Amino acid sequence: MPRTRTVERSRLVPHTIDGTTHLVLDRYKEELPLPPRDWDRIVLTGVTAAAAVIGVASILWSTASIGSLLDLVVPLTAAAYAAAVVFDLAWLTCMALEWLARYDQDRAALPRVGYVALGIAMGAVGTHGWISGQFAIGCVAAAVSGLAKALWTVVLRHHAKPLDARTQQWVDAERAKAGGRLAMVSVRRELTRAEQAVTAEQAAISGTSGTPSGEIPEPPEDNEESPEATPEPALTGPMTMADAVRMALSCGISDPEKVLSYVRQVANANAKEESVLRILRMERKTA
Incomplete structure (x- = not known):
């Protein structure tokens, strides 16, 4: 039996009393069939949520490891852990920019340099394990950031919707036109001040x-x-x-x-x- 949902609707109907007729509002309920579940969307939402959780766990793990490494030479512990956050925030920021450019492959290419920041972060985590005398554990810890980045790369590629060449040129032209109008606002303001x-x-x-x-x-x-x-x-x-x-x-x-x-x-x-x-x-x- 197909699943249904109840929808309340209204309509105007004639109603007569003592020979006088008026249109009055009649409310009624209607059963409408529910569309089938979009399991593709559900699975994609779940994968994206899982990637977000893994990304947060990766940040916490690498921040603790790199912060402990920097704390060996930095007198202020808070400064060491604040600097440690930069390692992961760098490649996370690049991924966010890649997400914003998911419809433009040319603009999405530059944020992929986040792999450099990822490599530095993984090297720092591995170095901490080596200094602590647990090089194998350090390698496993470094793999956490690598797995998080790899998972996010796959998710972003799945969300990306590249445009065909002609549509991309049209979008670029519209973007340039809007950018020109925005730039002229600043230029006119500067000329007015001068x-x-x-x-x-x-x-x-x-x-x-x-x-x-x-x-x-x-x-x-x-x-x-x-x-x-x-x-x-x-x-x-x-x-x-x-x-x-x-x-x-x-x-x-x-x-x-x-x-x-x-x-x-x-x-x-x-x-x-x-x-x-x-x-x-x-x-x-x-x-």
Whole structure:
């Protein structure tokens, strides 16, 4: 007899009282057959769990062995065992990266250098047994890490789903496009910081004086005969109204309307005419 599961469903049905009909909610139960057990998935889950338990046991064993070896020369025991953890965490980290790249064989190739870290860890465990006078036991202990790594390699290969060449190229193109957008976020943030730094620097310099310290602007040539040829002062960035008036005068601009236009252009777009004229009169008196 096939296994079933009970599912509660609902539907709208007409219900009439005194000649008036309304749709009301009717709840009912339905027996649905259960799909057969996916024994392949169950077995794979069990194997993965077993590999995880073996990996944890391998870490504990090799950490205790290598920590005891390093403790012979390191004054601080905690430091010796902390360093011992690195040996196994190195190849475990490489396996985790290989798992993340299980759909891309090219990217999964580099994390397989974890075998080097595994070999170093096994050598350290064997050395501890040899120093302790139990070389055979040290070899058996070193095999624990080797078996754990070998089992995880088999599990990872079983989980890996390599893509065909065309699909892999499509994935690489999409990954590159997304990576480019992500990189531009950082680049735009960097450019914004640089532009803000330049603006702040210019404001700090122009806020103290209209001209660089120690420099006197050269007086312009006499252009009274041709007012249209009067050169416009250079835009030096944000400055005070007084600095703008002095800059205009130093460039030979004495017409109040032109001075006011220049002040509004480089200092304050809302500068009042009477304020500019007052500063202009003060500058002419002190000249």
